[in-house]
Amino acid sequence: MVKICKASLKYASGDGLDRISLEVRSGEFVYLVGPTGAGKSSVLKMIYMDALPSEGYVTVGGYDSRDISDNEIPFVRRKIGIVFQDFKLLEDRDVFENVAFALRVTGARRKDIKRKTLRALGEVSLPHKSRKMPHELSGGEQQRVAIARAIVNDPFILLADEPTGNLDPKTTIQIMNILDRLSTRGTAILMATHNYELVNSSVKRVVSIKNGTTLN
Amino acid sequence: MVKICKASLKYASGDGLDRISLEVRSGEFVYLVGPTGAGKSSVLKMIYMDALPSEGYVTVGGYDSRDISDNEIPFVRRKIGIVFQDFKLLEDRDVFENVAFALRVTGARRKDIKRKTLRALGEVSLPHKSRKMPHELSGGEQQRVAIARAIVNDPFILLADEPTGNLDPKTTIQIMNILDRLSTRGTAILMATHNYELVNSSVKRVVSIKNGTTLN
Amino acid sequence: MLFVLGEGLSGLLKSRLSGLMAVITIAVSSILIGIFLIITANLSYLVENLRGRVELEVFLDDSFNEEKIETLSTQIRAIHGVQTLTFISKETAVLAYRDLFKEQKDDYFDALGYNPLPASFRVTLKESYRTSTGADSVFNSISSLADINEDDVVYRREFLVLMERYIRIAITIDFLVGSIVCLSALLLVSNNIRLIIISKRRAIETMKLVGATRFLIRMPLYIQGTLQGLIGGLLATVFLYGLLKLSAIEIAGLISVNWQIYILLITLGVLLGVTGSFSAIRRYL
Amino acid sequence: MLFVLGEGLSGLLKSRLSGLMAVITIAVSSILIGIFLIITANLSYLVENLRGRVELEVFLDDSFNEEKIETLSTQIRAIHGVQTLTFISKETAVLAYRDLFKEQKDDYFDALGYNPLPASFRVTLKESYRTSTGADSVFNSISSLADINEDDVVYRREFLVLMERYIRIAITIDFLVGSIVCLSALLLVSNNIRLIIISKRRAIETMKLVGATRFLIRMPLYIQGTLQGLIGGLLATVFLYGLLKLSAIEIAGLISVNWQIYILLITLGVLLGVTGSFSAIRRYL
Numbered sequence A, B: 001m002v003k004i005c006k007a008s009l010k011y012a013s014g015d016g017l018d019r020i021s022l023e024v025r026s027g028e029f030v031y032l033v034g035p036t037g038a039g040k041s042s043v044l045k046m047i048y049m050d051a052l053p054s055e056g057y058v059t060v061g062g063y064d065s066r067d068i069s070d071n072e073i074p075f076v077r078r079k080i081g082i083v084f085q086d087f088k089l090l091e092d093r094d095v096f097e098n099v100a101f102a103l104r105v106t107g108a109r110r111k112d113i114k115r116k117t118l119r120a121l122g123e124v125s126l127p128h129k130s131r132k133m134p135h136e137l138s139g140g141e142q143q144r145v146a147i148a149r150a151i152v153n154d155p156f157i158l159l160a161d162e163p164t165g166n167l168d169p170k171t172t173i174q175i176m177n178i179l180d181r182l183s184t185r186g187t188a189i190l191m192a193t194h195n196y197e198l199v200n201s202s203v204k205r206v207v208s209i210k211n212g213t214t215l216n
Numbered sequence C, D: 001m002l003f004v005l006g007e008g009l010s011g012l013l014k015s016r017l018s019g020l021m022a023v024i025t026i027a028v029s030s031i032l033i034g035i036f037l038i039i040t041a042n043l044s045y046l047v048e049n050l051r052g053r054v055e056l057e058v059f060l061d062d063s064f065n066e067e068k069i070e071t072l073s074t075q076i077r078a079i080h081g082v083q084t085l086t087f088i089s090k091e092t093a094v095l096a097y098r099d100l101f102k103e104q105k106d107d108y109f110d111a112l113g114y115n116p117l118p119a120s121f122r123v124t125l126k127e128s129y130r131t132s133t134g135a136d137s138v139f140n141s142i143s144s145l146a147d148i149n150e151d152d153v154v155y156r157r158e159f160l161v162l163m164e165r166y167i168r169i170a171i172t173i174d175f176l177v178g179s180i181v182c183l184s185a186l187l188l189v190s191n192n193i194r195l196i197i198i199s200k201r202r203a204i205e206t207m208k209l210v211g212a213t214r215f216l217i218r219m220p221l222y223i224q225g226t227l228q229g230l231i232g233g234l235l236a237t238v239f240l241y242g243l244l245k246l247s248a249i250e251i252a253g254l255i256s257v258n259w260q261i262y263i264l265l266i267t268l269g270v271l272l273g274v275t276g277s278f279s280a281i282r283r284y285l
Ligand SMILES: Nc1ncnc2c1ncn2[C@@H]1O[C@H](COP(=O)(O)OP(=O)(O)OP(=O)(O)O)[C@@H](O)[C@H]1O
Pocket: A011, A012, A013, A015, A016, A034, A035, A036, A037, A038, A039, A040, A041, A042, A043, B135, B136, B137, B139, B166
């Protein structure tokens, strides 16, 4: 479903990625590890086409980085769910609206929006907080809202960039359980993390990057 | 040196701190742990007088939260070093200027600024990168610059709010070593963290908060 | 589509302060431009009025008979630039003279025993000839007719030249101030939309991440800009309408504005809003 | 202290775009206000000029002897509001008349055999009496003198009334446009400083955390605002100076400005910068 093939990426600073290859199959759960500055976030950026490789290519769903047009990028992103360490919720809307936002921008119908939003909030066990504002929630709850927003469009892959970096161990376990459940239901998950404890305690596939190249 | 006595803090949302007491003596290294939303950051805020308690009091150096004036707060902060999870470096200045900034605002003399800044960069082993811009550094290096900035004024206490939250384990160990060394030299350190691995593997004093009250 | 409109509207309501700033900026600019337009309208009205008063007088020798006068009149009418020609007989001239000097004792003509005033033609000019060069050309054509002496053709040359100079000055100032106002208005509106974009940066970033198209991201901003322009234009219209109503009491005949200026103002507001949004979006998004 | 100045300067250099915007805003506003001032100055100059020309003419009966004329002259000079009084004899009047009607054949007075023009006083007014009411009061005082008939005192009443009406209109428009320009300039400058504060938010936050005093945080912004104002004012001065030099070729005597206006413009720029910074800092910091 997602395939990165010998892709390179150069930033103005000289850093970047060097002929990275990685494939994530549907329903797979992959950890992406590596020291700071290794290029984990850059790999995710290439997948959601925020940065296009200068060499090699990336294919996501039916789209190929070599011949995608600017107008098609939004449609790639609708097939991908993205979760960040700092949640990136809109502070001026309540939980329901934050999740519904991802549907509204796709031009979904009103009825569908309500149904799908409540289903996504159900997945992360938060339907009862749908009228709370983000600042009224704990960090774990905010991250669950972000996950609900990421999955509300039924993406085939969920990209998570250190989703538990700001969370305490107990909350981290909650979030990991939610991701595990999503994965068993068929959503592929690619998660960048520093949390080796987490990585070591699981049997999932681990891809490790160092200095912009995949080691494994 | 720092004493919090039965201090309460109320946010508009209803959360906050409830009669917290905590004392940090000079040279002591204290971990502050607790789940998200417990009030760790709020405790640090009270110490650097960004939030004053509605009940109880906080004393820092010679200053008391009950009778401090707005004009004195900058002088409290000059005795405190603060480090955050997201580094908070100024992107438009190089490393040297970021560290020197904390001296310049105190009106230090030119010669002193140079000497003290290089000494602080020496403490974190970064004098050779003094002309790099923040975005050219790895996360660990950026955090070391932030620590240099925090200690350049010779504070008696260093407040660190999840300083390793964005860092990988290897870099985390580097940062912890620097903090340890500062602590043995006499700087008190109060560090809020989620990293139980870190907390469990050390013999330092641990204060844990839950729902706005100290448990221990 | 509904979402886009809703976002535009709620953007306007939410970014209250900077939105208000934009609306006020547009309103103030439109008012300035409106005042400038009214002044221009009055100025050109005044100019037309003054130019319309330009006429040449051709004094006729007492020796000319009726036939001769008829021939001359036909000849002058045929000259390029002549609009109308009126014959003023010696008798009419006396009446006009008496009218002009009515406070003087009337014994002048009586004492004289004969009428010293000559008959004359009063010649008005076609619109395009109501300039100093146009009047000059007519003057030359008439003077060069046989039987007409150059001294007998009189018109207020100095007045025309002076008036043309003042018109040029007035138009220059008018144009200068007008263009400065327009330019600064555009600058400020665009700056305001830039502020709005900065304040919406997080929402825009999130929109991009969840797969919003360019259209969906930009359209609410355009709508917001257009609405602000519309409201600003309406405010300007209301303000200027009130101002004119008030000043009409003072100034009576002077100000001549028709309702078209209000339509123009609203259009101007909307245009400022749209252009401002457009340039800000192109540069900062 | 050096640090504060340096921060203000580097702030100006770094925030290039929004800094430029602020400078341009101030320059444009100052230019507008400058043009408005020049127009006002010219207007009041023109008004003084026109008012200075207001004078009353008192026609004297041919039967008055020299002594009588002397007495009248003293009486009129004693009236409140009279500035100067000039006696115009019958002979001078003829010369003036001939001068006025020089294109006419000269046979009028010759034919008449005597001088029909009366002698007269020409009365000018003190400055504070150069209004329609002031002139009226002098008119009444002179008319009420024995031997002087009301019909013999003549002045251009309609001209004065008309002039006063136009002056009122001009001042109203002038004042209105001027205050709108001033107000919008302030608004825009403050808005610009607000933008700068927003863009410096992180630096300000960090300054607060490392123990910078309020003075140290705000002073650079004031300096930046003041500098922007100064530069804006200087730009406006240069622009207006050039403009006046250019238009002086066209307009000759019309525009009368002295160097004080440039000092005023620069002061105005600085004032706009400072006030703008002040209001923005108070509200947004
Ligand atoms: N937008 C950018 N412009 C320039 N350089 C960049 C940019 N983004 C990342 N880099 C550089 O590219 C390298 C890889 O960065 P990236 O963020 O992908 O690393 P990472 O593995 O996610 O690190 P971390 O664990 O700190 O999040 C780093 O050296 C970084 O400085």
